[in-house]
Amino acid sequence: MKLTLRGLSAIKDRLKRLERRVDDLRAALAVVGADLMERVEEGFEREHDPYGLPWKPLAPATLERRRKGGEGAKILQDTGVMRRSLHYRVVGRNAVAVGFADRKAAWHQEGTDRIPARPMLPWRRGPGGLQLPPSWLHGIMTTLEDFYDV
Numbered sequence: 827m828k829l830t831l832r833g834l835s836a837i838k839d840r841l842k843r844l845e846r847r848v849d850d851l852r853a854a855l856a857v858v859g860a861d862l863m864e865r866v867e868e869g870f871e872r873e874h875d876p877y878g879l880p881w882k883p884l885a886p887a888t889l890e891r892r893r894k895g896g897e898g899a900k901i902l903q904d905t906g907v908m909r910r911s912l913h914y915r916v917v918g919r920n921a922v923a924v925g926f927a928d929r930k931a932a933w934h935q936e937g938t939d940r941i942p943a944r945p946m947l948p949w950r951r952g953p954g955g956l957q958l959p960p961s962w963l964h965g966i967m968t969t970l971e972d973f974y975d976v
Contacts, residue, residue, distance in 0.1 A: 847974060854973045855922040859914030861969050862924045865962055869946055870909055873901045876959045881944040902934055902944055 865876065874880045881901045884892075892899045903909060911928035924947065925931070937943030950957045958966070 849919075851920045852916050854970055855916045855920070856914075857973055858966055858969050859916065859922040859924060861965055862922070862962070863912055863914055865965065866912055866924065866946055867909075870900075870903060875945040876948045876962060877950065878959070882942040902946070908934070 869876060884899060884901055889899055892904055908926060908928040908931050911926045911931065912924075913927060914922055914924045916922050926946075931946065933941055934944050935946055935949070948956055948958050948962065
């Protein structure tokens with residue numbers, strides 16, 4: 827029995843082009859960064875952490891201080907300043923950072939003596955470091971596969 831493969835040079839050429847594109851991930855990471863920002867925004871809309879757990883409700887004293895006496899108040903969204911400070915940036919050739927410019931975000935992410943933690947970014951740690959929610963990881967993989975057409 828004999829098997830003859832033809833067109834291998836075209837496959838090799840495509841793999842070489844893909845290798846050159848993957849060597850510098852900046853363009854793909856910009857797309858990933860935008861996707862991750864959308865996922866954080868979804869948490870604000872649904873008032874839950876990246877793993878789907880609802881944020882702690884606002885305290886009665888907080889609701890009283892809010893505009894309109896807290897009527898229709900959304901958690902972490904009184905003025906919108908912190909939410910609008912959400913951004914991403916590509917770091918080097920192979921990393922993307924997503925975070926908030928507003929320093930108050932850290933208080934809400936981790937909690938304080940007076941403020942319960944209401945995580946907006948992934949925070950669970952595992953053996954390999956930070957554990958992204960499965961849906962976030964799947965989204966990143968899909969974005970990269972689509973970007974590189976693989």
